[in-house]
Amino acid sequence: MTGSLWSEVRAALARDRLAITCGAILAVLALAAIAGPSLLDYREDEIDWSHMAAPPFEAAGHWLGTDRLGRDLLVRTLYGLRVSLAIALAATFVSLVIGVAWGAFAGYWRGRTDALMMRFVDVLYALPQVFFVIILTVVFGRGPLTILAAIGAFGWLTMARIVRGQALALRERDFIEAAVVGGAGTARIIARHIVPNLLGPVIVYATLSLPQAILLESFLNFLGIGVQELLASLSNLIADGAAEMETAPWMLAVPATCLMLVVFCINFLGDSLRDALDPRER
Amino acid sequence: MSAMLEVRNATVTFPRPAADGGRLTAVGGATFALQAGEILGLVGESGCGKSSLGRAILGLVPLAAGEIRWRGRRIDTVPREAFRPLRRELQLVFQDxxxxxxxxxxxxxxxxxxxxxxxxxxxxxxxxxxxxxxxxxxxxxxxxxxxxxxxxxxxxxxxxxxxxxxxxxPAFLVCDEPVSALDVSVQGQIVNLLARIRRERGLACLFISHNLAVVAHLAERILVMHRGRIIEDGLRDEILQAPRHPYTRTLLDSVLAVEPVAARRLIAARPSSRDAVAAPELTP
Incomplete structure (x- = not known):
C-alpha cells in the first residue's frame, strides 16, 4: 500500500552508514536481551556465594562481573534491557495508536469536535505527570504495568498534536476531495488517505519517543517509584550501581553504558529516518 | 421536457478571512439548466466563482441560497453521507x-x-x-x-x-479546469480525449475554464461568469460573434491579444470562417 514510501526510505537509509551501524547495534542488543539470558550459565536471581562483587573477567563465567549479592551482572543487564525496551516499545505503541487515532479524527472533523478533543489534550498536558504517576503507583502498586500506563497516558498527547496538525493540512488537499467525490466514507478516508500520508512525521516522532520513555522510566526509578527490585530495569541497575560507585564501579558502568548505547542509537536512527523522509515533504 | 440538471439562483458564500463575521459571495445567484448529453462551457477569470459553482453542484460546498435539481430532485439539501449514491451519476475531473x-x-x-x-x-x-x-x-x-x-x-x-x-x-461530468495545469502540448490531447469520450458516451458535461478558446472548441453552449454572476448564457456562435456583455468582449479580445495560436483556433471556431477552415480539431 505504501510501497513507494518504504522503498524510498529504505534506499535513503541504505546509503546512511550511521543509520546502518545504529540499527545493527540495536538489533544485536535487542536479540541479546531476548535470547541472551537463557544462553548464559547464570540466572538473573542466582547468587554465586563464592564470587560477590567480582570485577569483570575475574571470576569464571561472570564476564562482566557480579554485584554485591553475587548475581551475574551480564544476565541482569540483559534482563534490565529487556524490561526497559519492553516498557519503551509498549509505551510508544500506546501513544502511537491513541495519538494517531485521536489526532487524525480531530484534524479531519475540525470545528467543535476538534476543539473539544484538543482541549482535553490540553487539560492532560496541564497535569503534572510525576504527581499523576505517584498517585498511580500508590493505587496500583509499583509494577511495570503501572509505569507503562503512566508513560503511555501522557506520551500520546504530543503525538495527537503532531498528527492533528498534519491531518488539518492534509484534509484540504485535492486528493481528499477526490476520495469524497469517489464516494469514500469518513472512516476510509482517514484510514486510507489521511493516516498513510502523515506516517512520515509519526514514525520519526515515535522513534524519538522511545528513548524518552526509557529515560522517563529511569527518572521515575530515581524518584523511587519505578519498577521493583526483582524485575530490574536498566535504571534499577544504574541506581544500585550508583550506590556502589566507589567500591564496585563496574556495577554502574555496565548498565549505564548499555542504556547510553541504546538511547544514542535510537536517537541517531530517528534522525536518519527524519532525513530519509524529508525530501518527500515538498 | 425538464432539464437533467437545473440550477436556480445558486448562491455560495464563504466566511471572510478577516473575522468580521461578514461573508464573501463567491457565486451570486447563478441560474442555468443542462440537458442530458449536453456539453456546457463555463468561462470566466480566476476567482470569479466558477469552480465554487461546480463544487456546489457536486455537493462539496453548501449553498447559501437557491437550489440545484438533478433529474427533478433537489440535491443541494442532501447531507454528505446521503449524497453518495448520487456520486455514481455526478463526477468530477480535477484541475491539478x-x-x-x-x-x-x-x-x-x-x-x-x-x-x-x-x-x-x-x-x-x-x-x-x-x-x-x-x-x-x-x-x-x-x-x-x-x-x-x-x-x-x-x-x-x-x-x-x-x-x-x-x-x-456517470451521466454528468464536471471538468474543473482540466487542462489549465498541463503543458500546452498536452492540453490539446486531453481536450480531444474529453471530446471523444463525451461523444462516445453521450455524457453531459460542465466544462469550466478560464480559456475561452478551449471552451469554444468543446461546448455548444457557453456561460460567461464575472464576479460571481452569470452574465451571459447562449450558444457558442452567438457569444463569439455578438457578445452582449462588455466583459465577454474583453474576454474575447484578451484571447486574440495574448494567445495567437488559441486566437487562430477561436477565429476558426467562428462560424464566418469555419466554412473555410475544416472542423477545428486541436492538434496534439
Whole structure:
C-alpha cells in the first residue's frame, strides 16, 4: 500500500552508514536481551556465594562481573534491557495508536469536535505527570504495568498534536476531495488517505519517543517509584550501581553504558529516518 | 421536457478571512439548466466563482441560497453521507492532476476507489477488469497502473483522473479546469480525449475554464461568469460573434491579444470562417 514510501526510505537509509551501524547495534542488543539470558550459565536471581562483587573477567563465567549479592551482572543487564525496551516499545505503541487515532479524527472533523478533543489534550498536558504517576503507583502498586500506563497516558498527547496538525493540512488537499467525490466514507478516508500520508512525521516522532520513555522510566526509578527490585530495569541497575560507585564501579558502568548505547542509537536512527523522509515533504 | 440538471439562483458564500463575521459571495445567484448529453462551457477569470459553482453542484460546498435539481430532485439539501449514491451519476475531473491523486496509492488503487465505495458488490477481479478497461479507454498503458502518481507525467495523470471519474459510468461530468495545469502540448490531447469520450458516451458535461478558446472548441453552449454572476448564457456562435456583455468582449479580445495560436483556433471556431477552415480539431 505504501510501497513507494518504504522503498524510498529504505534506499535513503541504505546509503546512511550511521543509520546502518545504529540499527545493527540495536538489533544485536535487542536479540541479546531476548535470547541472551537463557544462553548464559547464570540466572538473573542466582547468587554465586563464592564470587560477590567480582570485577569483570575475574571470576569464571561472570564476564562482566557480579554485584554485591553475587548475581551475574551480564544476565541482569540483559534482563534490565529487556524490561526497559519492553516498557519503551509498549509505551510508544500506546501513544502511537491513541495519538494517531485521536489526532487524525480531530484534524479531519475540525470545528467543535476538534476543539473539544484538543482541549482535553490540553487539560492532560496541564497535569503534572510525576504527581499523576505517584498517585498511580500508590493505587496500583509499583509494577511495570503501572509505569507503562503512566508513560503511555501522557506520551500520546504530543503525538495527537503532531498528527492533528498534519491531518488539518492534509484534509484540504485535492486528493481528499477526490476520495469524497469517489464516494469514500469518513472512516476510509482517514484510514486510507489521511493516516498513510502523515506516517512520515509519526514514525520519526515515535522513534524519538522511545528513548524518552526509557529515560522517563529511569527518572521515575530515581524518584523511587519505578519498577521493583526483582524485575530490574536498566535504571534499577544504574541506581544500585550508583550506590556502589566507589567500591564496585563496574556495577554502574555496565548498565549505564548499555542504556547510553541504546538511547544514542535510537536517537541517531530517528534522525536518519527524519532525513530519509524529508525530501518527500515538498 | 425538464432539464437533467437545473440550477436556480445558486448562491455560495464563504466566511471572510478577516473575522468580521461578514461573508464573501463567491457565486451570486447563478441560474442555468443542462440537458442530458449536453456539453456546457463555463468561462470566466480566476476567482470569479466558477469552480465554487461546480463544487456546489457536486455537493462539496453548501449553498447559501437557491437550489440545484438533478433529474427533478433537489440535491443541494442532501447531507454528505446521503449524497453518495448520487456520486455514481455526478463526477468530477480535477484541475491539478498531481494534487488530486493520493501520493501513497498506485494509479490502479486510486482509479478503483470510486468503484470500491460506490459499487461494493463488485468482486475484486471484476473491479480490476473495469480498471483495465477504463485505462484503455483514456489511452493509458496498463503497465502504468502499478505506478505511483509522482512517476507519471501531468498528461498521463490527467488521463487517470478522467478514468477515475468515468469508472462508475456517470451521466454528468464536471471538468474543473482540466487542462489549465498541463503543458500546452498536452492540453490539446486531453481536450480531444474529453471530446471523444463525451461523444462516445453521450455524457453531459460542465466544462469550466478560464480559456475561452478551449471552451469554444468543446461546448455548444457557453456561460460567461464575472464576479460571481452569470452574465451571459447562449450558444457558442452567438457569444463569439455578438457578445452582449462588455466583459465577454474583453474576454474575447484578451484571447486574440495574448494567445495567437488559441486566437487562430477561436477565429476558426467562428462560424464566418469555419466554412473555410475544416472542423477545428486541436492538434496534439
Amino acid at each position: 492532476p498531481a494534487a488530486s491523486f493520493d501520493p501513497r496509492m498506485t494509479i490502479a488503487e486510486s482509479v478503483a476507489e470510486p468503484l470500491r465505495a460506490l459499487v461494493p458488490q463488485l468482486s475484486a477481479p471484476d473491479r480490476a477488469a473495469r480498471v483495465e478497461a477504463i485505462l484503455g479507454e483514456v489511452g493509458l498503458a496498463v503497465e502504468l497502473a502499478a505506478r505511483y502518481p509522482h512517476q507519471l507525467s501531468g498528461g498521463q495523470l490527467q488521463r487517470a483522473g478522467i478514468a477515475r471519474a468515468l469508472i462508475v459510468d
